[in-house]
Amino acid sequence: MTHSSLDIAAVKAQFPLLQRELNGSPLVYLDSANTSQKPRTVIDAMTQFMEHSYAPINRSAYQLAAEATDQFEGARTKVRRFINARRDHEVVFTKNATESLNLVAYSWGRANLAAGDVVVLTEMEHHANIVPWHMLVQEKGIELRWVPLTDDGQLDLTDLSTLLDGAKAFSFTAMSNVLGTITPVQQLCAAAHAAGAIAIVDGCQYVPHNITDVQAWDADFLAFSSHKLCGPSGIGVLWGREELLDAMPPFLGGGNMIADVRFDGFTTAPLPAKFEAGTPPITEAVGLGAALDFLNGLGMANVRQHEMDVAAYAISTLTERFGDDIQLHGPCNVEVRGATFSFAFRGIHPHDLSQVLDQRNVCVRAGHHCAKPLMRRLGVNATARASFYVYNDTHDVDVLADALDSATDIFGF
Amino acid sequence: MPGLEDLYREIILDHHRNPRNRGELAPPASHAVGHNPLCGDEIDVYLDVTDGIITDVKVGGQGCSISQSSASMMSQAVKGKPVDEVRALVRRFKGMMSIPDEDGNPIEPDPAVKLGDLEALQGVVKFPVRIKCATLAWNTLLEALEQG
Ligand SMILES: Cc1ncc(COP(=O)(O)O)c(C=O)c1O
Numbered sequence: 001m002t003h004s005s006l007d008i009a010a011v012k013a014q015f016p017l018l019q020r021e022l023n024g025s026p027l028v029y030l031d032s033a034n035t036s037q038k039p040r041t042v043i044d045a046m047t048q049f050m051e052h053s054y055a056p057i058n059r060s061a062y063q064l065a066a067e068a069t070d071q072f073e074g075a076r077t078k079v080r081r082f083i084n085a086r087r088d089h090e091v092v093f094t095k096n097a098t099e100s101l102n103l104v105a106y107s108w109g110r111a112n113l114a115a116g117d118v119v120v121l122t123e124m125e126h127h128a129n130i131v132p133w134h135m136l137v138q139e140k141g142i143e144l145r146w147v148p149l150t151d152d153g154q155l156d157l158t159d160l161s162t163l164l165d166g167a168k169a170f171s172f173t174a175m176s177n178v179l180g181t182i183t184p185v186q187q188l189c190a191a192a193h194a195a196g197a198i199a200i201v202d203g204c205q206y207v208p209h210n211i212t213d214v215q216a217w218d219a220d221f222l223a224f225s226s227h228k229l230c231g232p233s234g235i236g237v238l239w240g241r242e243e244l245l246d247a248m249p250p251f252l253g254g255g256n257m258i259a260d261v262r263f264d265g266f267t268t269a270p271l272p273a274k275f276e277a278g279t280p281p282i283t284e285a286v287g288l289g290a291a292l293d294f295l296n297g298l299g300m301a302n303v304r305q306h307e308m309d310v311a312a313y314a315i316s317t318l319t320e321r322f323g324d325d326i327q328l329h330g331p332c333n334v335e336v337r338g339a340t341f342s343f344a345f346r347g348i349h350p351h352d353l354s355q356v357l358d359q360r361n362v363c364v365r366a367g368h369h370c371a372k373p374l375m376r377r378l379g380v381n382a383t384a385r386a387s388f389y390v391y392n393d394t395h396d397v398d399v400l401a402d403a404l405d406s407a408t409d410i411f412g413f
Numbered sequence: 414m415p416g417l418e419d420l421y422r423e424i425i426l427d428h429h430r431n432p433r434n435r436g437e438l439a440p441p442a443s444h445a446v447g448h449n450p451l452c453g454d455e456i457d458v459y460l461d462v463t464d465g466i467i468t469d470v471k472v473g474g475q476g477c478s479i480s481q482s483s484a485s486m487m488s489q490a491v492k493g494k495p496v497d498e499v500r501a502l503v504r505r506f507k508g509m510m511s512i513p514d515e516d517g518n519p520i521e522p523d524p525a526v527k528l529g530d531l532e533a534l535q536g537v538v539k540f541p542v543r544i545k546c547a548t549l550a551w552n553t554l555l556e557a558l559e560q561g
């Protein structure tokens with residue numbers, strides 16, 4: 001295996017929070033699939049912006065406002081480059097990935113779907129890519145179909161063309177927030193198009209950890225959140241193909257999204273403003289831009305390579321130390337997974353496990369991870385999940401393993 | 414940080430390993446299902462109530478050691494008790510968990526209500542995220558009583 005060229009100690013040193021000690025020992029933050037920590041450059045960019053350039057965007061003639069607008073729009077360009085989209089105005093700022101997916105379901109879905117129309121999802125979706133579609137089932141009587149999973153937590157594509165037959169949309173995650181599975185996005189987009197469906201990609205877990213190229217994928221929509229890729233919370237992205245966005249009715253109505261408003265109606269502004277009603281998260285956009293600069297500085301190929309190294313080390317360490325006492329969900333092949341691991345350990349309930357790990361400052365998530373249909377499919381109510389990012393290293397895996405041992409002492413199984 | 418020994422007292426672990434009154438009761442027993450939306454835990458409470466007395470109680474579902482042991486202890490504490498005594502016990506237990514009454518005021522401990530083994534769950538208050546685990550069975554009990 002090749003090894004990443006990143007100096008992880010130097011990367012970690014750029015995250016102020018990770019320098020913090022709790023009760024005299026360092027933090028081991030293994031919950032980045034939930035939300036990521038922020039590097040100094042992001043914190044500084046936001047502070048600097050608020051201290052020097054903060055002003056309204058778009059509606060004011062003064063120089064300060066122009067400066068703020070430049071930085072806000074500069075962030076949009078950075079997003080466009082990061083995902084290799086064609087045009088800046090295909091990038092819509094939202095609150096988070098959840099809002100991005102709701103925007104598609106609400107606006108594209110209400111304009112294009114009628115009773116009996118089919119939308120295909122997968123069994124490993126986050127609630128954010130399920131509930132907006134369920135709402136259309138209730139409201140319009142559309143039908144949902146589900147791509148099943150193999151036993152090792154990959155998509156079972158055996159019957160994909162049958163499932164997609166007659167479908168209008170295929171909405172799927174590029175990486176599971178529970179299993180860590182990376183899906184074959186390009187192949188799935190092609191299959192959707194072959195069936196005449198559009199391809200909606202939930203990139204919330206994928207974009208922070210991999211090179212993203214919406215043109216190579218030939219996707220139609222991509223949703224993701226800033227807060228999982230070292231940026232601030234409060235801002236997310238919906239990228240959409242220009243023709244689709246242009247043809248869609250607006251989502252929220254209000255200021256900024258209009259060309260004209262009269263007593264008898266309104267007309268919408270051009271993209272992207274059409275989908276950005278109200279005052280946007282201005283400082284957060286600047287922070288998102290700084291986060292993308294930070295990741296580009298590391299190189300996304302290096303980030304991915306490092307996480308494959310950590311994932312491989314985690315799989316071998318945990319299975320060698322605990323054998324059958326640990327059950328890792330999701331694939332073992334690091335080529336098709338990221339460094340997010342849900343697991344069951346010695347019959348100890350995930351809540352109890354995370355409580356005991358917390359005693360050693362090991363932060364893991366316990367619960368259903370907003371994927372209850374997947375939990376049912378796995379036959380569990382909850383899992384513990386350790387998720388690694390570019391600031392975690394193999395030492396963090398060792399600390400996790402030691403902490404797991406200490407859980408056995410208490411529960412004595 | 415409070416120590417884990419405050420949370421995982423031996424009696425709690427015992428109820429977790431050997432839960433009492435597990436099972437189901439057939440209708441016309443009342444039945445309520447409680448969910449902890451944060452972690453996906455589920456608890457079923459079944460009650461037979463005759464002449465204002467809980468004559469039988471069974472508990473089902475899945476959950477962490479705190480929610481399971483709390484459910485187990487609850488079932489022991491309420492079996493054979495008059496419903497109004499049980500309501501007073503629920504109130505006392507919630508007070509111990511620092512949960513305010515309907516008006517948002519702290520619940521003063523009623524010395525007439527004895528907690529017995531349930532005192533072992535007192536340490537949970539030091540771990541605020543776990544309070545919901547400890548109270549799940551009790552809220553579900555109240556729901557089952559409403560149906561009765
Ligand atoms: C796969 C996936 N999709 C969507 C979301 C929703 O992201 P957010 O909560 O930032 O809107 C998440 C967050 O956990 C996720 O993991």
